Amino acid sequence: MSTPIQLRPDETFILNVGPQHPATHGVLRVKMEMDGEYIVKSETVLGYIHRMHEKMGENRTYAQYLPNLSRLDYLGALGYTHGHVLAIERAAGIEVPERAEYIRAITVELNRVASHLFWFGAFVMDLGGFSPLMYAIQDREHILDMLEAVTGARLTYCYYRFGGLYNDIDDDFIEAAKRFIPRMRKSLKKYAALVTGNIIFQKRLEGIAPVSAEMCRKYGATGPVARGSGINFDVRKNEPYSVYPEFDFDVPVYHECDSMARYKVRMDEMEQSLRIIEQGLEKLPGGPIMAEKKPKNIKLPVGDFYQAVETARGSFGIRIVSDGDKNAYRLKLRSPTYSNMHLFDEACEGMLIMDALAFMGSLDLVIPEMDR
Amino acid sequence: MGGYFSDIFNGSKSLLIGMGITFREFFKPTVTVQYPYQTLKMSARFRGHIELIADEEGNPKCVACGMCQRACPSGCISLDSVSVDIEVDGKVKKKKVLSKYDLDFTKCSLCGQCVENCNFGAIDFSKEYNLASTRKEDFHFNLLKRLEERNA
Numbered sequence A: 001m002s003t004p005i006q007l008r009p010d011e012t013f014i015l016n017v018g019p020q021h022p023a024t025h026g027v028l029r030v031k032m033e034m035d036g037e038y039i040v041k042s043e044t045v046l047g048y049i050h051r052m053h054e055k056m057g058e059n060r061t062y063a064q065y066l067p068n069l070s071r072l073d074y075l076g077a078l079g080y081t082h083g084h085v086l087a088i089e090r091a092a093g094i095e096v097p098e099r100a101e102y103i104r105a106i107t108v109e110l111n112r113v114a115s116h117l118f119w120f121g122a123f124v125m126d127l128g129g130f131s132p133l134m135y136a137i138q139d140r141e142h143i144l145d146m147l148e149a150v151t152g153a154r155l156t157y158c159y160y161r162f163g164g165l166y167n168d169i170d171d172d173f174i175e176a177a178k179r180f181i182p183r184m185r186k187s188l189k190k191y192a193a194l195v196t197g198n199i200i201f202q203k204r205l206e207g208i209a210p211v212s213a214e215m216c217r218k219y220g221a222t223g224p225v226a227r228g229s230g231i232n233f234d235v236r237k238n239e240p241y242s243v244y245p246e247f248d249f250d251v252p253v254y255h256e257c258d259s260m261a262r263y264k265v266r267m268d269e270m271e272q273s274l275r276i277i278e279q280g281l282e283k284l285p286g287g288p289i290m291a292e293k294k295p296k297n298i299k300l301p302v303g304d305f306y307q308a309v310e311t312a313r314g315s316f317g318i319r320i321v322s323d324g325d326k327n328a329y330r331l332k333l334r335s336p337t338y339s340n341m342h343l344f345d346e347a348c349e350g351m352l353i354m355d356a357l358a359f360m361g362s363l364d365l366v367i368p369e370m371d372r
Numbered sequence B: 001m002g003g004y005f006s007d008i009f010n011g012s013k014s015l016l017i018g019m020g021i022t023f024r025e026f027f028k029p030t031v032t033v034q035y036p037y038q039t040l041k042m043s044a045r046f047r048g049h050i051e052l053i054a055d056e057e058g059n060p061k062c063v064a065c066g067m068c069q070r071a072c073p074s075g076c077i078s079l080d081s082v083s084v085d086i087e088v089d090g091k092v093k094k095k096k097v098l099s100k101y102d103l104d105f106t107k108c109s110l111c112g113q114c115v116e117n118c119n120f121g122a123i124d125f126s127k128e129y130n131l132a133s134t135r136k137e138d139f140h141f142n143l144l145k146r147l148e149e150r151n152a
């Protein structure tokens, strides 16, 4: 007669989330030590889509590096390319015409809305709701069409140039953007009623996965993750760049520290981005879109340059160490989700696995940006 | 106890509101395009793979200067030229003529550096996007041959 297997009360098992788990976006692996449905310990393993973007920055010229920046975060690519061109322009002392900066701000904000829309859809789908994803993609499609008409690409834009832009926007773009703003405002109301007000959604997010402000500081979390934990930090306000000081907009901050707070920050940010676009279209000055005095082959002076910008996921920084040559001696990219992801391991200890996956969604991860 | 019943009431209400929204969406017109049967027109600035541009006589405008080749971040372009004798105003002159222009589209990131760096307006983006294939070689384009085919 056999005796039934006796489990030790403290026995745990290892659960691999990823590398290609359908519940995560991109190839991220999280090794979780589980006690039943509770996480005892988790370990994030990165590197599955590392493409050596930093190294590439060192062995090609500054202009040749332009397309790389939009391959980091494929959902909000313009923010990253903006950081790159700003860094080079400041280091090389290139004056950018005002019109070009306004167009940059407008397109970056449109891209931010597109990125948040996709995150919104994917996040709700992680939690089991499918329709919002379809509605969000439908709205995002309008932005992609607009951006395609000016940049020539739908996702991996290569639109900004040192000293200006690849080409100018036309009246069609301005018309389309003006039509889009009220449409998007209506959609935001729809999302508030359909998703934010939904009881199941609220119960799964409110009070779940608290991330304290200390933890954010410890891991260097920025963007909506930090702003959902009560840290009022937005590079556009705190270290203004481009023409952002000209715009009147608010930085949404929530103090609840839970997944719901992070969700609300992003939903409010979309409205603020619409405000910036509206003001940008109104104030858009005429004139050239490319600097007149601009060296053909850009060489930076010897030195160490850093530029931070606020992308859809947080503060993105690019550091260029130049030895005076036409390519960088060392190029370092500080990507926001890399830092945001690292608080996951500590924060998810003792959490239910389903809550942890919702938490992961609320961090808004884009894996190629983390891995670079 | 009161909280329990108000939870049920408010919860059901929020679900009904959500259902109302999806129900209304249900009757809205379809926005998707039925792809193989319907296609979209590519926007004027759409960037497909590059294509050589011909002058009035059908010859490539390209003077084989090699600027595009040097500007390309990924080394997609390889070109070659031959020197031919031509007669201008009774004098024999040497002229560089493009003999080969190959594009390895598997590596191209459609960045536009080549088009921007060409001072002769000799290349431009095509509107080609139907490029599915299971063979890598199908993406190695002989642009000179493609130009001849277009001329024919």
Ligand code: SF4
Pocket (backbone or CB within 6 Å): B050, B071, B072, B073, B074, B075, B076, B077, B107, B108, B109, B110, B111, B112, B113, B114, B115
């Ligand atoms: S578009 Fe960019 S990657 Fe493609 S061939 Fe031209 S320079 Fe090279």
Ligand code: SF4
Pocket (backbone or CB within 6 Å): B061, B062, B063, B064, B065, B066, B067, B068, B069, B079, B117, B118, B119, B120, B121, B122, B123
């Ligand atoms: S395409 Fe333009 S840049 Fe390239 S070799 Fe010909 S003329 Fe020169």
